[in-house]
Amino acid sequence: MKFFGFKGGVHPPENKIETQNQLIQRLAAPKMVFIPLLQHIGVPLLSSVKIGERVLKGQMIGDSDAFLSVPIHSTVSGIVKKIEKLPFPLMGVVETIVIENDLQDEWVDLKKIENWKELSKEDLLKVIRSKGIVGLGGAAFPTHIKLNPPKDVKIDTLLLNGAECEPYLNSDNRVMIEEPLKVIEGIKIMMHILNVDSAVIGIEDNKEEAIEVMKKAILGTSIKVMPLKTMYPQGGEKSLIKAILNKEVPSGKLPSSVGVVVNNTTTAAAIYDAVVNGLPLIDKVITVAGKAIREPKNLRVLIGTQISEVLENCGYNEEEVKKLVMGGPMMGMAQLTLEVPVIKGTSGILALTKEETNYCKPKACIGCGKCVDACPMSLEPVMYARLAEFSEWEKMAKYHLMDCIECGSCSYICPSNRPLTEAIKIGKAKLRSMKK
Ligand code: SF4
Ligand code: SF4
Structure with a gap:
C-alpha cells in the first residue's frame, strides 16, 4: 500500500521512550x-x-x-x-x-457469545451498546452508532486508528503489542457488522514492535497493516483517511461520506471483550x-x-x-x-x-502564516484569533470554525505563542450557546 500523507501537521518531541516498553500493569x-x-x-x-x-x-x-x-x-x-x-x-x-x-x-x-457470526448485525450492535462501548481514542463517540451508518451510505473500508500520534501516550501501542488477537477479532466483528472486506490498521512508524506484532496477527485475514510516517495529528479521522486512502472528506461531512468508518484499535479489543466475553x-x-x-x-x-x-x-x-x-x-x-x-x-x-510545558507569554502576530501551513483541516487559525478578539463569532463560523478538530498544531507552531486553540474553543462554545 502507498502512504499518501496528509496536509499540514507538526512533529512535537515524541517523549514515548519511557513507557513504550513498559508492560501493562493492573492498578x-x-x-x-x-x-x-x-x-x-x-x-x-x-x-x-x-x-x-x-x-x-x-x-x-x-x-x-x-x-x-x-x-x-x-x-x-x-x-x-x-x-x-x-x-x-x-x-x-x-x-x-x-x-x-x-x-x-x-x-x-x-453472557458470553461463542459464535458471534451467528448473530445479526442488529443483535451485535445491541450487545455493543449494552456493554457501554465508546470510541477509546479520546472522543468517546458511541460505537454502535458509528457502526450503523445511514442505509443510503455505502461503506467499503474500515480504518483502524493505531497511530497514537499524541506525544507521551503508549496505551494503544501496548494494547496492540499485548492483546493482538483481541484487536484482530474485534476488527473482524466490525467488518461483519459493516459488511466490508477491506480493513486497514494505520500505525505510526515510531511503533515498530506494534507494527510487527500486528503484521503477524493479520496473517490469513484480509486485514492490512499500514505503517505511517510519524506526524501529528495523523490520528484525526480525516488525516488518517487522507494518509491511507488518499480520500478527502468534504467540509462538514463525516468519513462515511467517502465510504469509510474509522475506529480505534483499543476500541476493537473492547468490542471483542464485550461480544465474546460479555464484559x-x-x-x-x-x-x-x-x-x-x-x-x-x-x-x-x-x-x-x-x-x-x-x-x-x-x-x-x-x-x-x-x-x-x-x-x-x-x-x-x-x-x-x-x-x-x-x-x-x-x-x-x-x-x-x-x-x-515551556510556557511563554503571547506576543503580537508577525503574519508568518505558519499556523495556516500546519493546519490539517486547511483552516486559517490566525483569522479565528483576530475575529475572537472582536467577538465576531458568526464570522468565525463562516470560516468553517466547526471543521477545526482542536488538534493544537497551530498554537504549537506559532512563534509568537498566540493562544489560537483557546480562541477557537471559546468561539465554538459561543456559537453552541447561541444555538440554544
Ligand atoms: S486546532 Fe484547529 S485550526 Fe488549529 S491546526 Fe488544529 S484543526 Fe487547524
Ligand atoms: S503562526 Fe502565529 S505569528 Fe504566525 S501568522 Fe499564525 S498567529 Fe501569526
Missing part, C-alpha cells in the same frame, strides 16, 4: 469509585440505582433513551454511597455515582508519564478511580508539577484537582514540569 481496585453519568459524546444518563443499594461489578447503573447515549456499569461490587454533582475531568461538575468497594469482587452474570467497559489502559512522575507506567485502571490514586502509584512529585493533563499534551485537558476520576475517554495522565 488495584480503589476503596471508592466515582462514576460520572456522562462519559460519552451525547446526553447525560439517568441513574438506575439508589443510595444504599448494593451493586455488583459489571452491573448497569445508568442509561438513557436518547439516541446518542450508552450505559455505564459499576466497576466494583459494593454499596452506592452518594449520587451528586462532582468535579469532572472534562470541565465543570457532572452527576456522579459514588460506590464504596466491598472488596468481594462479585460480578454480574456475564462491559469497566476499565481502561492509560499511560502515566511526565517528568514529575518517578515511575512512568502503562496501567489498566478501573473507570471511576480518582487520579490521585493513580498518581500515588506512580511516584507523583507534587512540588515539581507545573501542569497536570488528562490525555496527551496537544489535545488533553488541564486538571485543577486530583479529585477527578478516570473515565472511558482517558488515554493518559501527564504530570508535566516547567521545562516540559
Whole structure:
C-alpha cells in the first residue's frame, strides 16, 4: 500500500521512550469509585440505582433513551454511597455515582457469545451498546452508532486508528503489542457488522514492535497493516483517511461520506471483550508519564478511580508539577484537582514540569502564516484569533470554525505563542450557546 500523507501537521518531541516498553500493569481496585453519568459524546444518563443499594461489578447503573447515549456499569461490587454533582475531568461538575468497594469482587452474570457470526448485525450492535462501548481514542463517540451508518451510505473500508500520534501516550501501542488477537477479532466483528472486506490498521512508524506484532496477527485475514510516517495529528479521522486512502472528506461531512468508518484499535479489543466475553467497559489502559512522575507506567485502571490514586502509584512529585493533563499534551485537558476520576475517554495522565510545558507569554502576530501551513483541516487559525478578539463569532463560523478538530498544531507552531486553540474553543462554545 502507498502512504499518501496528509496536509499540514507538526512533529512535537515524541517523549514515548519511557513507557513504550513498559508492560501493562493492573492498578488495584480503589476503596471508592466515582462514576460520572456522562462519559460519552451525547446526553447525560439517568441513574438506575439508589443510595444504599448494593451493586455488583459489571452491573448497569445508568442509561438513557436518547439516541446518542450508552450505559455505564459499576466497576466494583459494593454499596452506592452518594449520587451528586462532582468535579469532572472534562470541565465543570457532572452527576456522579459514588460506590464504596466491598472488596468481594462479585460480578454480574456475564453472557458470553461463542459464535458471534451467528448473530445479526442488529443483535451485535445491541450487545455493543449494552456493554457501554465508546470510541477509546479520546472522543468517546458511541460505537454502535458509528457502526450503523445511514442505509443510503455505502461503506467499503474500515480504518483502524493505531497511530497514537499524541506525544507521551503508549496505551494503544501496548494494547496492540499485548492483546493482538483481541484487536484482530474485534476488527473482524466490525467488518461483519459493516459488511466490508477491506480493513486497514494505520500505525505510526515510531511503533515498530506494534507494527510487527500486528503484521503477524493479520496473517490469513484480509486485514492490512499500514505503517505511517510519524506526524501529528495523523490520528484525526480525516488525516488518517487522507494518509491511507488518499480520500478527502468534504467540509462538514463525516468519513462515511467517502465510504469509510474509522475506529480505534483499543476500541476493537473492547468490542471483542464485550461480544465474546460479555464484559462491559469497566476499565481502561492509560499511560502515566511526565517528568514529575518517578515511575512512568502503562496501567489498566478501573473507570471511576480518582487520579490521585493513580498518581500515588506512580511516584507523583507534587512540588515539581507545573501542569497536570488528562490525555496527551496537544489535545488533553488541564486538571485543577486530583479529585477527578478516570473515565472511558482517558488515554493518559501527564504530570508535566516547567521545562516540559515551556510556557511563554503571547506576543503580537508577525503574519508568518505558519499556523495556516500546519493546519490539517486547511483552516486559517490566525483569522479565528483576530475575529475572537472582536467577538465576531458568526464570522468565525463562516470560516468553517466547526471543521477545526482542536488538534493544537497551530498554537504549537506559532512563534509568537498566540493562544489560537483557546480562541477557537471559546468561539465554538459561543456559537453552541447561541444555538440554544
Ligand atoms: S485550526 Fe484547529 S484543526 Fe487547524 S491546526 Fe488549529 S486546532 Fe488544529
Ligand atoms: S503562526 Fe502565529 S505569528 Fe504566525 S501568522 Fe499564525 S498567529 Fe501569526
